[in-house]
Amino acid sequence: MKEAIVRFATVSGAFVLVAVMAAALPALASGTTAPLPPPDPTAANLSPAQIRERAYDACLVTQAKIMATPRETLREPCRCYARRTIAAMTQxxxxxxxxxxxxxxxxxxxxxxxxDACNLRRPI
Structure with a gap:
């Protein structure tokens, strides 16, 4: 039971980020604005390292679905993605x-x- 709760918490946090990315990326591609989900209050005090961890978790979930491959095979590419993304972000x-x-x-x-740089697939 404890493992299920931890797994749910990890997956639900990653799911929120994945869902947000999936919802927002089509708007970026089409040039129109789509309704965005409500703000996530748990993000308010995250450090860049914690944001990177969320991006990494979301990458694992999303890419495993898109590529139909086990998450374990995506660890390094998703680390690459999370590091590059957060390092490039401005304050x-x-x-x-x-x-x-x-x-x-x-x-x-x-x-x-x-x-693209980490050889992962775009979710759009």
Missing amino acids: DEITAFRQTGYFNDSARGKALEAL
């Missing part, structure tokens, strides 16, 4: 993430570039 983008729990438009562009 304003970090602040925006803390306010919402997801990447804003400019950070999303950096995340897409990181996906």
